[in-house]
Amino acid sequence: MKTVHVRVINEVGLHARTAAVFAAEAARFASTIRVRSLTRDGGWVDAKSILTVLTLGVEQGHEIEITAEGPDEAEAASALETLIGTDFAGRL
């Protein structure tokens, strides 16, 4: 299992377009990927679902935790960390 912490710098947080890009990126991997907000108390949700990612209510400046488990867990965690860390570099 691979776990990463990352701070969301996007000005709208994980909302609409950003949540869609995030979920689509997660869906590229075979591993089970879950995400939770460290800023709000709350449980883990499926990172591949735009709906559950939205329900986290992640705003700018929030810290999130991503965990991946499966055959490509290292790549998955690192790809999602980069995506958030570079503010979706050119993907929005």
Next chain:
Amino acid sequence: MVERVLTGVPAAPGLAEGPAVLRREEAVRVPRRADAAPDVERRRLAAARAAARAEIEELRKRVAVTAGGAEAAIFAAHLMFLDDDALLSMTGASVAQGTNAEAAWVDAVEHFAGQLEHLADPTFRARAADVRDVGRRVLAHLSGRPAAALELPTPAVVVAQDLAPSEVASLDRARVLALCLAHGGPTSHAAILARAWGVPAVAGLGEAVMDLNDGDRLLVDGGRGEVIVSPDDTQRRAFHERAGRAARREQAELAASGEAAVMRDGRRVKIEANVGSVEEAVEAVRAGAEGIGLLRTEFLFLNRREAPGEDEQTTAYLAVLEVMGPRPVVLRTLDAGGDKPLQYLPVRAEANPFLGYRGIRVLLDHPDLLKAQLRAMLRAGPGRDLRIMFPMVATLDELRRARALVDEVRGGLPGAGPAGGRIRVGMTVEVPAAVVLADRFARAVDFFSIGTNDLTQYTMAADRGNEMVARLHDGCHPAVLRQVHGVIEAGHAAGIWIGVCGELAGDQDAVPVLVGLGIDELSMTPASIPKVKAIVRRRTYAEAQRLAAEAIDLDSAEAVRALVHVRSGGTSEDG
């Protein structure tokens, strides 16, 4: 009987009169069974989702044509909800236990919509309506009664609790005179679509609006957020006079937008456009722009994996210059960084991107990227009035290094550059350090363009994206206006011209003050040009100077705006 005047929230400006048509939501009864055959239910759900998908695709295409791609993106999100993993697995689990498709689907939709509804941020809450919109559409197919669009046999004012995006999109735009909604606000999809269509809309009118009857006569004032019910003749006459005046003024302004903006005593102010694409340049010329005061070159660089090559850039710049003909064009070099990251220019996550690595700070560290852009600009230049501008300059050293690169690139390109052989190089003035040292900078550039958005943000220490401090972020504040004044004085003393390229340039209250402070050029979004030209023409320079002198001695942005209103003879722009 309902009240005669209903007050809500302005959602889309404009005036309209017409008969009400009420859209009443029918209570939907969801059948519920616990002994359904999972295989059958799964097939029914798949068929209903497929039918819903086809409808949403259709709406998306329709909205893309009538309102543009940004509004159509709403339906791209709907398609994702329709196929969402979590939604489908929750529905599937319930179906597997014998629940019928309708109940399983509605329960799952409500589960997620309910969670979204409880979030504090209104933009997240608005997604709850989207999820339910998709939910209703699928449910309608499951029950064999596909959602019928609201039929408007004749032009009417649509009155509803709220309208889901797909409901607005299904309306026959040609027959919608206005929208009146009990709930929602200016950021709801209905409001966004109404503005894109140019249809007046008032939201947040409260439940009282649902007591209206079909056919009630309504006067809708979208700009004031007001609805007059069953108006008498006096009210109607006054309303139509206002509507007529507004329409006539707009037409007159548009008709005169091709002329220069000359003040009553002959002083001329150049009115130019901020553009970010060839299409916008075409729009700018149509609106009467005398040039481009700011060409944002980011459009070439964003959303791609590698930087655009020099040839590609030259072609793109030439396309804009071609549209503008002999008019001057200011090309701003790439303004990327922490706030606008690029894949091929990785920037580490910054705690404070607006105070971070951006603009010229990035470019000077990537001289190859900057030199390629400068070469592309110079190659597009021969025979044109092309000027180069550097963003986010804070120190004289940055400016000197950037100018040295222009000279270096020029040396390697004999014959390139604009007609007359001189390349004018300027800078945006947006960092307070540049304002303080404006006299020094003025001797090192050919022009200044004041970027009032960032200058206001840095001066007031107020992030413009943060609604908690949005009140402080007003470029009409004397603290900002005095800086504009100082920059103009320093620039004129050195013999250079000064423009404004921030939103303040198109702000109706700010325009007479900026003109009175002695600004030479105002550059704005093309749609503002006809109105701003009309405002400039209304005064003499001496009058504007007196107004500006009073304005910079006031205490607040509100006081400055109030002063401009009073000095305009109380003629309100909407009346």
